[in-house]
Amino acid sequence: MVRTVEPLMAEVGAEWLERLRKLDPEALGELVADYAAPLKRYLTGMLRNPADGEELTQETLLRFLKAVSSFRGESSVKTYLFRIAHNLALNHISSAASQRELHSGEIPDERSSSDSPQREAQTDEEGRMLLRAVGFLPPQQRSVVILRTWHDLSFKEIAQALSLAEGTVKAHYFFALKNLRKQLEGAYGPR
Amino acid sequence: MVHDEALRSALTGQIMSAELARHLESCAACQAELAALKSLEAGLAGIGQVRHDPAWEEALVRRLSARKETLLFRGVAACGWMPVAASTLVVAGLLAAWMALGVRGGGPDNPESSAGPQAGSSLTAAQEGGWGLSSGDDDSTATLLQTCESYGQKVPKSPSEEMEYYLLPRDMGGWDG
Numbered sequence: 001m002v003r004t005v006e007p008l009m010a011e012v013g014a015e016w017l018e019r020l021r022k023l024d025p026e027a028l029g030e031l032v033a034d035y036a037a038p039l040k041r042y043l044t045g046m047l048r049n050p051a052d053g054e055e056l057t058q059e060t061l062l063r064f065l066k067a068v069s070s071f072r073g074e075s076s077v078k079t080y081l082f083r084i085a086h087n088l089a090l091n092h093i094s095s096a097a098s099q100r101e102l103h104s105g106e107i108p109d110e111r112s113s114s115d116s117p118q119r120e121a122q123t124d125e126e127g128r129m130l131l132r133a134v135g136f137l138p139p140q141q142r143s144v145v146i147l148r149t150w151h152d153l154s155f156k157e158i159a160q161a162l163s164l165a166e167g168t169v170k171a172h173y174f175f176a177l178k179n180l181r182k183q184l185e186g187a188y189g190p191r
Numbered sequence: 192m193v194h195d196e197a198l199r200s201a202l203t204g205q206i207m208s209a210e211l212a213r214h215l216e217s218c219a220a221c222q223a224e225l226a227a228l229k230s231l232e233a234g235l236a237g238i239g240q241v242r243h244d245p246a247w248e249e250a251l252v253r254r255l256s257a258r259k260e261t262l263l264f265r266g267v268a269a270c271g272w273m274p275v276a277a278s279t280l281v282v283a284g285l286l287a288a289w290m291a292l293g294v295r296g297g298g299p300d301n302p303e304s305s306a307g308p309q310a311g312s313s314l315t316a317a318q319e320g321g322w323g324l325s326s327g328d329d330d331s332t333a334t335l336l337q338t339c340e341s342y343g344q345k346v347p348k349s350p351s352e353e354m355e356y357y358l359l360p361r362d363m364g365g366w367d368g
Contacts, residue, residue, distance in 0.1 A: 023255075025252070032252050058251060058255070126234065130231075130234055149239055155204075171199070181227060181228065184231075
């Protein structure tokens with residue numbers, strides 16, 4: 001089942017947060033339904049490993065639930081969750097074990113296969129190359145590219161999520177795209 | 192440098208100076224690069240689909256619910272220590288106050304107290320310190336001695352007199368008069 005990245009709850013009510021604090025099953029279900037898949041996609045992209053992505057998604061949600069009573073709504077829940085996820089991802093990447101994984105793994109392809117077989121084969125190959133290239137970006141650039149292009153976050157939201165200045169985020173994005181283009185030119189020749 | 196600045200502004204929606212805008216319009220290399228980068232952006236958006244896995248999501252809800260006790264206890268633990276600490280302080284304060292009153296009540300001016308002259312420890316403390324020398328009972332002792340003096344009884348004025356006061360026979364002015 002594939003859903004496009006839908007606009008996540010930008011503004012959440014205090015009542016929903018209160019239910020979440022009490023671990024109301026319905027509120028918990030809504031939290032998971034709205035945010036678990038995007039978080040897993042982000043973390044899998046950052047860590048290039050689906051198992052780690054799933055594990056850290058659970059950890060991200062747990063940390064959010066632990067901190068939900070102190071959540072003041074200064075940023076959206078989505079931004080807050082991505083901030084937790086990003087910090088967990090960076091910690092994971094900086095550990096010696098995941099450093100080894102970083103050079104061997106690739107970002108798993110989660111695209112749907114709805115195109116014609118010929119087109120599918122072409123886009124599959126291009127997509128794989130692109131995923132591979134994204135996987136080789138430095139973590140901050142990778143994070144900015146994933147949040148911007150996969151999760152449709154604005155530069156301001158990305159800046160909040162990564163605790164960076166908006167100008168820095170824009171610079172990361174630009175250089176990430178240039179890096180990707182360079183990598184793909186190396187693979188395909190000039191496009 | 193101008194190329195990069197113009198491209199970055201165009202890609203990130205930054206407000207561009209008139210000079211940069213003119214450059215972007217007139218520079219063929221910049222236009223080609225911008226088109227390639229925009230195509231790359233579209234390609235990236237295409238590979239970033241989020242796939243929902245209902246089974247995994249259901250399992251995740253179950254796992255999070257299973258942590259309910261830990262999560263709720265943490266919430267209680269985070270704010271629940273304050274009443275406990277406050278209660279402990281109140282009890283400790285009451286205990287200290289009771290003990291202080293007990294010590295004060297142990298002097299000869301409060302014979303009804305359970306820690307009065309009959310109680311061994313308080314009596315010993317009074318005997319060791321002497322009436323005029325015990326720290327907490329200066330006022331009441333002085334009053335008592337003045338009263339005794341006003342009735343013509345001999346009262347001790349110094350530690351040596353105090354010793355005699357207790358050792359002499361009662362008809363010379365002991366405690367029982």
